[in-house]
Amino acid sequence: MARSLFDMTSVKRVAIIAPDGLSLLRQRSELITDILARRHSVLALVPEHAAQSIPALAERGIAAATFPYKSDQPSILTDRQTVAAIAAQLADWRAHVALCYGVKTLSLGALAAKKSRVTRRVGLITALPPAMILGSNATPSWAWRRLMRSGFKALDAAICHNERHRAQLDAGGYLPRTIEITNVAGSGVDLTRYAMQPLLPMVNDRRTALNFAMIARLDAAKGVIEFCDAAAQIKKTAPDSQFILSGRDGDLDRTLLSGYSDSVEIIGDQGDAAALLAAAHVIVLPSWGEAMPRILLEALAIGRPIITTDIPGARETVDERVNGVIVPPKNVDALVAAMESFIARPDLIPSMARASRSKAERRFDVRPVNAALMQVMGL
DSSP, rough: OOOGGTTTOOOOOEEESSHHHHHHHHHHHHHHHHHHHHEEEEEEEEEEGGGGGGGHHTTTTOOOEEEEEEEEESHHHHHHHHHHHHHHHHHHHHEEEEEEESTTTHHHHHHHHHHTTEEEEEEEEEOOOGGGTOOOOOOOOOOHHHHHHHHHHSSSEEEEESSSHHHHHHHHOOOTTTTTTEETTOOOOOOTTTTOOOOOOOTTTTOOOHHHHHHEEEEGGGGGHHHHHHHHHHHOTTTTOEEEOOOOOOOHHHHHTTTTTOOOOOOOOSSSHHHHHOOOSSEOOSSSSSSSSHHHHHHHHHHEEEEEEESTTGGGGOOOOEEEEEEETTTTOOOOHHHHHHHGGGGGHHHHHHHHHHHHHHHHHHHHHHHHHHHHHTO
């Protein structure tokens, strides 16, 4: 444990059990800033495979440590070991509040927080097991159901990013009647940091030349292959269009993605996505399942039209044909049609850009979102 960042004068000690430290900084940077500004201390606990994020966390004044984590799938034996390890760290740090999130780390963190007698235990529902993604007829395995029910039972409160996830959890009997349930608009977005940005020229040699950008982890479930397939089709009829795919490595083989190099410029994770968003005319996220995609909130804030899928969380960012287009998930033809509609009418993009910014101001300002989170955590 990094005792050098243990502040005995802090008001409360807040532990955040997260699936990854770098995503914690990206997704919840403003929340952590607000917590620290109130003189609370923050401890980030992340899996051992995310140890490379600890220096970045320390630079922000956040104590950080890792815990053993063998698999993203439930395993009674190894999960018990993980819970025990997290509980020991929470007890050693004497945490007052535990905020847990992630498909599996939410339940493990909640169980550990209860075991170590953390006073306030809050679950942030940012994702669900793969079998619960919209469109799947499968139900979670017995192991998942067992882990989720025991994890949620250990919570005092849960925070959802969309009503569909709450309904799914209710229908599955995962949410005890004893816990408080609050809905918030995702992570929110800092409207000052992500200010409205001017659009780049959309015509090149009298031909439409739009830039479409997708920024996401390179996972199949993010709709990466659908984006690449759509780009390959559109390049045949609109060769001046540009397609950029940026994100951290995921479950897709880079060799597979390299087959799209003639159509899509594939770059690594750029950290702060603001520059990529500003360089794009349209932001695309054809994901199969989300809670409330942070990248779409940032796209709204800087003023970019959005193409995304008709899934909980993502659909809430788009008013159809006002600031973007909604398409069915896993549907390349619909994605191609949506992109081509922007190529056919680039003159509509400026008004849609303004509508995106207006939507961000109305619904996704980070300040009320973080105020709600702080209230739920008792801070």
